[in-house]
Amino acid sequence: MEDVTWHHVESLEKIDVDAEHKLLKQADRIIFQFPLYWYSAPAGLKHWIDTVMGRNFVYGDEQYNLEDKEFGLVVTTGMPLKDFQVGGTEGMSLDQIMTPYRAFAKRAKMIIMPIFTVAQFWYQTEPQQMKLLIDYQRYINQKYPDSLNNRQDWFEHELTKFVSRLSDEDERNANLVLETFREQIEDLDQLNDTLKMIKKGEDDNLE
Amino acid sequence: MTTLNEHCEWLLNEVDKLQQKQAHYEDRAFLLSLKSVINEQNERSEQIQNELDGRLWNHTNW
Numbered sequence: 401m402e403d404v405t406w407h408h409v410e411s412l413e414k415i416d417v418d419a420e421h422k423l424l425k426q427a428d429r430i431i432f433q434f435p436l437y438w439y440s441a442p443a444g445l446k447h448w449i450d451t452v453m454g455r456n457f458v459y460g461d462e463q464y465n466l467e468d469k470e471f472g473l474v475v476t477t478g479m480p481l482k483d484f485q486v487g488g489t490e491g492m493s494l495d496q497i498m499t500p501y502r503a504f505a506k507r508a509k510m511i512i513m514p515i516f517t518v519a520q521f522w523y524q525t526e527p528q529q530m531k532l533l534i535d536y537q538r539y540i541n542q543k544y545p546d547s548l549n550n551r552q553d554w555f556e557h558e559l560t561k562f563v564s565r566l567s568d569e570d571e572r573n574a575n576l577v578l579e580t581f582r583e584q585i586e587d588l589d590q591l592n593d594t595l596k597m598i599k600k601g602e603d604d605n606l607e
Numbered sequence: 608m609t610t611l612n613e614h615c616e617w618l619l620n621e622v623d624k625l626q627q628k629q630a631h632y633e634d635r636a637f638l639l640s641l642k643s644v645i646n647e648q649n650e651r652s653e654q655i656q657n658e659l660d661g662r663l664w665n666h667t668n669w
Contacts, residue, residue, distance in 0.1 A: 530636035531643070548644075548651060555644050558637060570628065577621045580614055581641075584648050591655040598662050605668065 410444035420452045433474035439497045464509045471505040472513040481519040552585050615649040
């Protein structure tokens with residue numbers, strides 16, 4: 401994927417705090433990805449956070465180095481997602497369990513994204529796993545929030561790249577697909593504009 | 608119930624054909640998800656059209 405840095409903190413022999421700060425500063429979106437170990441991240445990530453996220457770096461002296469960066473969590477679990485809710489076997493939601501990370505992100509003045517959960521991956525059907533793969537890619541580099549507008553833009557961008565990789569024969573058809581997809585986006589935009597105009601007219605009548 | 612508009616139906620068919628031709632898992636996954644978005648566009652478009660009808664035929668605003 402373009403412009404994505406995959407940084408495996410558990411495999412670092414020694415944590416170079418300055419280097420980690422530099423990496424963090426250059427990112428627009430910071431995602432912690434981990435398997436759920438006793439309702440939290442494994443020790444390796446916790447150790448990295450405690451070492452790297454010093455007070456001065458996060459909020460000291462009114463300097464917020466992570467301010468306005470987006471913050472995401474990718475959590476994998478072997479338990480079914482339905483267990484994580486009030487009344488479920490676990491009795492609480494992942495949103496509740498992940499509160500400490502959100503508290504951290506809030507303190508750092510980051511933009512908090514919804515959690516991306518991967519539950520019981522191996523129990524999923526192939527189409528479900530395929531959908532999950534693309535949802536995951538979108539979680540990493542699609543514009544936030546996950547609105548239909550932003551989804552359309554992401555798919556248009558990826559489809560353009562996909563079409564350019566095809567052989568000549570397939571490319572012709574795929575180009576038509578891309579064009580039609582773009583037309584659909586435009587049509588929807590126009591419908592939205594018309595609706596907005598009518599709503600505005602109704603509001604004006606009330607005045 | 609959502610009905611498919613002509614373009615949308617054609618798109619879904621073509622994306623389907625493309626998907627079947629792809630050797631790479633990731634490409635097939637991408638095209639599968641693309642179909643979801645196309646369906647979503649169609650649904651949203653129908654909802655807006657219905658809302659437009661409702662608002663245009665609202666006699667209290669005539």
